[in-house]
Amino acid sequence: MSEITTTPSRSAWPRWVRQSHRWISVAFVLSVIATSIALAQPEPIIWVSYVPLLPLLLLFLTGTYLFALPYFAKWHRRGRDVA
Numbered sequence: 765m766s767e768i769t770t771t772p773s774r775s776a777w778p779r780w781v782r783q784s785h786r787w788i789s790v791a792f793v794l795s796v797i798a799t800s801i802a803l804a805q806p807e808p809i810i811w812v813s814y815v816p817l818l819p820l821l822l823l824f825l826t827g828t829y830l831f832a833l834p835y836f837a838k839w840h841r842r843g844r845d846v847a
């Protein structure tokens with residue numbers, strides 16, 4: 765119980781990033797489908813093919829954070845043990 769009240773921000777932030785990553789991945793898939801349709805036109809709409817780059821960049825940033833999360837936690841624990 766006391767653990768929940770003393771560390772609220774430490775547990776909320778990763779969950780927020782994970783949910784963002786999940787929903788951005790949906791936007792990324794939709795933008796890739798839109799790009800395929802746009803490029804399959806008799807006169808391809810080239811600029812649409814740049815649209816997936818924005819969600820892909822956000823996926824990279826949030827995904828790198830999610831990847832590093834267990835290592836952050838390990839370093840944090842180790843630092844606390846030493847202190």
Ligand code: HEM
Nearest residue numbers: 782783785786789790792793820823824826827828830831
């Ligand atoms: C661009 C670089 C990306 C990186 C570095 C990355 C990294 C990660 C990491 C580390 C996780 C957490 C895995 C775990 O549970 O331990 C994750 C989860 C996930 N990734 Fe990515 N990812 C990337 C791109 C993508 C893309 C392109 C998609 C789909 C279009 C995607 C969809 C997902 C989904 C659905 C999850 C599960 C989220 C959840 O737990 O609800 N990711 N990703």
